[in-house]
Amino acid sequence: MEKQILGFINYLRKAGLPISVSETVDCFQALTHVSVFDKQAFKLALSITLVKDSVHLPIFEELFNLYFFGSAAQKAQELGIKPKDLNENFTYERPKNVEEFLERLDAAIENQDLNELSQLAEVAIDIQVDADQFSLIPGNLPGSGGSGSTAGEVLKKVNTLRALRQEEKNTGKIRIIEGLDSWLQPAEEEQMLNFFRAAVGEALQKRELNNRGLDLIERRIPNVNLQETDIITANYTQLEEMERAIKPLAKKLASRIAQKRKQARKGKVDIRSTLRRSLNTGGVPLDLRFKYPRPTKPELYLLCDVSISMTGFSAFALQLVYSIQNMFSKVKSFAFIDNTVEITDFFTNTDFNEALYRINREAKVVTGDGRSDYGKALVSFYQKYAPKIGSNSHIIILGDARNNRRPSEAWVLRELKSQVRRIYWLNPEPGNQWDTGDSIIGDYAKYCHSVYECRNIQQLSQVIPKLA
Amino acid sequence: MQNSAVLPFGPNSDQSKIIDEIKEGMKENGYLCSDTIANVLYLAEKLQKPVLVEGPAGVGKTELAKALSGMKKAELIRLQCYEGLDEAKALYEWNYKKQLLHIQAMQGKDLDWEKIEENIFDEDFLLSRPLLKAITSDKPTVLLIDEIDKVDLEFEALLLEILSDFQISIPELGTIKAKNPPFVILTSNNTRELTEALKRRCLFLFLDYPDMDRELEIVKLKVPELPEHLAKQIVRVVRLIRSMDIKKSPSISETLDWARAIFYLGVDSLDRQTVETTLNVLLKYQGDMERVTQSLRSGLRV
Known part of the structure; x- marks a missing residue:
């Protein structure tokens, strides 16, 4: 048992949770006070001692479920490490037939019971259609259901079933939804079904991996450890999950920076306050008080490479930068591939991915062959917009500086550097790949105040606060 | 490892009983505990460790400490943190x-x-000051360190000695050890990353908005005179508003304020008119209100 828990902690660490030895000790101590047969208490004892950041809670949740119910749990059991009762106690009481499934689904939707919904999502995979007869395969038989079907298909089945049931119940009567319910009900139901859809997708993915006999945890860890996953090499599912992770992060960042700005303490001595303080010490000003500076807000100019390889990165970086936009008096964004175009107006609605997609279609960011040309893009930026850029401005460039061996035109940055307050460059490539191949980041770095490596969300969220 | 079928962790028959007691006791003091919260309080007591509570504003972090002190019949000592708080004011x-x-x-x-x-x-x-008071008190105390994320980094370091050993060192006097280790609760709104050292010494409880059942229970507990169906409608509306993309989501305390307002209006059932006119209790930004009103109008089939 100890070994098993240490194994679990090890996985958590792999997934990016910083767990110290003293926390491990706490965890074991906490476990002496709870019964391992009480799933909730057991899980909680682990989570409150090991997880110290709300960002990590979903990771814990997923790994806990995988580890203690997934294939790893079975393996451990085979090795005799795990008390059998633990697993049995942790199992979920499945609905026995389709009828019960539907009843519970409706109840879960009405009560907004997310736990039940995600459990039911796993059951939903096992619904089978055989000559218009729906049936539920009992148990988690290997190879049963799931494999091959898509989330859409499963949902279609569920929706058909629900519609049928609704018809049966109402036989002839038309249900009228009135008053406030006509606002509440559809919205609530949609919300819950959206959650259910996502849960079905997840369940299918797990089932698939399980059926192929792969170690789920090992597979999931790269997807779970989003904070440290390279953005430009991430696959589609990873990007999707990052997308989900980045929203709370942006919010967090926004409130954090507002705070930091206030806390920056450098300034002149506040005579009035110092004298008032000195009364305590008989008129001797022992304790100096300072006036907090009120820095003026700079203007921000953002230049994003939106070529295919960079889109994911640009979307995240833009989203994070926009989260701190109230640190600036004005934010203007520009996109380029080989031509720079202002795109500020595309972001009136906050879906960044959609906006970037539209930019690629509608804005004239390409004039040539569709490959990045930083030189040309910079020149076009300089010609079109530079005269309007004031001295109290920050310019931030997002890109990998892979110029396809075209002229760098770095003089543009040299000129701009003397004109504005700060030029920063965020590069999503690992530092050791800079200036290799067609990367010419070095040419530009000379004229930037700082060039930051921003491979993953973690680095991004560390760098963004420095830009204000 | 084979003989580890003998569990090192004693299945504790008292545990569930104690947890029920905690829930009951907290309820008497006007706080509805979820299983999670009750379990955390139980473990914190057993391990004698501080609890760091984090979550959005208005989910009842501070309330938790107050109810706890009521239940334990302990004195509540509160240290409200703010920028520039120093040891002269805290220790x-x-x-x-x-x-x-x-x-x-x-x-x-x-x-x-x-x-x-x-x-x-x-x-x-x-x-x-509060911290020393909590340490030297003869009676059991609950020490609430509120909004710890507002203080400077250096101050956090100052807390470490208290949090792990329940003692304070005063150069001129020596070390003062706690007679009754206080039950410490720290709350944070997460406006700043707390140091690893501090987090390591605490148990971590993340309080989010409650699920529907619990929120309904809370409304019923705090505004008992409100009819059940109205309470349910209120909770549903609040939850729907929370899922919208707005600046400041309504917190539990705002839900309660709203429930009271609705009660005093004396309506039988919520309708669009009532929601629209009382929205300012729930939402604090004009933009948010416009957004909800708009959705309300477009979604309603009149």
């Missing part, structure tokens, strides 16, 4: 004026300086 301060008076009063008498110095660095001249 202890020498009562400078009293020391001065004492020296002046002693001037006539024949006392050597050493004696005086010994006297004036006595506990009589020590002004206890």
Whole structure:
């Protein structure tokens, strides 16, 4: 048992949770006070001692479920490490037939019971259609259901079933939804079904991996450890999950920076306050008080490479930068591939991915062959917009500086550097790949105040606060 | 490892009983505990560790500490954190004026300086601030360190000694150890990353908005005079608003305010008119209100 828990902690660490030895000790101590047969208490004892950041809670949740119910749990059991009762106690009481499934689904939707919904999502995979007869395969038989079907298909089945049931119940009567319910009900139901859809997708993915006999945890860890996953090499599912992770992060960042700005303490001595303080010490000003500076807000100019390889990165970086936009008096964004175009107006609605997609279609960011040309893009930026850029401005460039061996035109940055307050460059490539191949980041770095490596969300969220 | 079928962790028959007691006790003090919260309180008590509570504003973090002190019949000592809070305001301060008076009063008498110095660095001249008070109290105490994320980094370091060993070192007096280790609750709104050192010493509880059932229970507990169906409608509306993309989501306390407002309006059932006119209780930004009103109007089939 100890070994098993240490194994679990090890996985958590792999997934990016910083767990110290003293926390491990706490965890074991906490476990002496709870019964391992009480799933909730057991899980909680682990989570409150090991997880110290709300960002990590979903990771814990997923790994806990995988580890203690997934294939790893079975393996451990085979090795005799795990008390059998633990697993049995942790199992979920499945609905026995389709009828019960539907009843519970409706109840879960009405009560907004997310736990039940995600459990039911796993059951939903096992619904089978055989000559218009729906049936539920009992148990988690290997190879049963799931494999091959898509989330859409499963949902279609569920929706058909629900519609049928609704018809049966109402036989002839038309249900009228009135008053406030006509606002509440559809919205609530949609919300819950959206959650259910996502849960079905997840369940299918797990089932698939399980059926192929792969170690789920090992597979999931790269997807779970989003904070440290390279953005430009991430696959589609990873990007999707990052997308989900980045929203709370942006919010967090926004409130954090507002705070930091206030806390920056450098300034002149506040005579009035110092004298008032000195009364305590008989008129001797022992304790100096300072006036907090009120820095003026700079203007921000953002230049994003939106070529295919960079889109994911640009979307995240833009989203994070926009989260701190109230640190600036004005934010203007520009996109380029080989031509720079202002795109500020595309972001009136906050879906960044959609906006970037539209930019690629509608804005004239390409004039040539569709490959990045930083030189040309910079020149076009300089010609079109530079005269309007004031001295109290920050310019931030997002890109990998892979110029396809075209002229760098770095003089543009040299000129701009003397004109504005700060030029920063965020590069999503690992530092050791800079200036290799067609990367010419070095040419530009000379004229930037700082060039930051921003491979993953973690680095991004560390760098963004420095830009204000 | 084969013989580890003998569990090192004793299945504890008391555990579930104690947890039920905690829930009951907290409810009497006006706080509805979820299983999670009750379990955390139980473990914190057993392990004698501080609890760091984090979550959005208005989910009842501070309330938790208040109810806890009520349940344990312990004194609640509250340290409200803010920028620039220093040890003189949080820990202890020498009562400078009293020391001065004492020296002046002693001037006539024949006392050597050493004696005086010994006297004036006595506990009589020590002004206890919340942290020292919590440590030296004879009675059991609950120490609430509210909004810990507002203080500076250096102050956090100051807390470490108290949090792990329940003691305070005063250079002139030596180390003061707690007679009754206080039950410590720290709350944070996560406006700043807390240091690893602090987090390591605490149990971590993330409080989010409650699920529907619990929120309904809370409304019923706090506004008992409200009819059930109305309470349910209120909770549903609040939850839907929370899922919208707005600046400030309504918190539990705002839900309760709204529930009371609805009650005093004396309506039988919520309709669009009532929601629209009372929205300002729930939402604090004009933009948010417009957004909800708009959705309300477009979604309603009149």
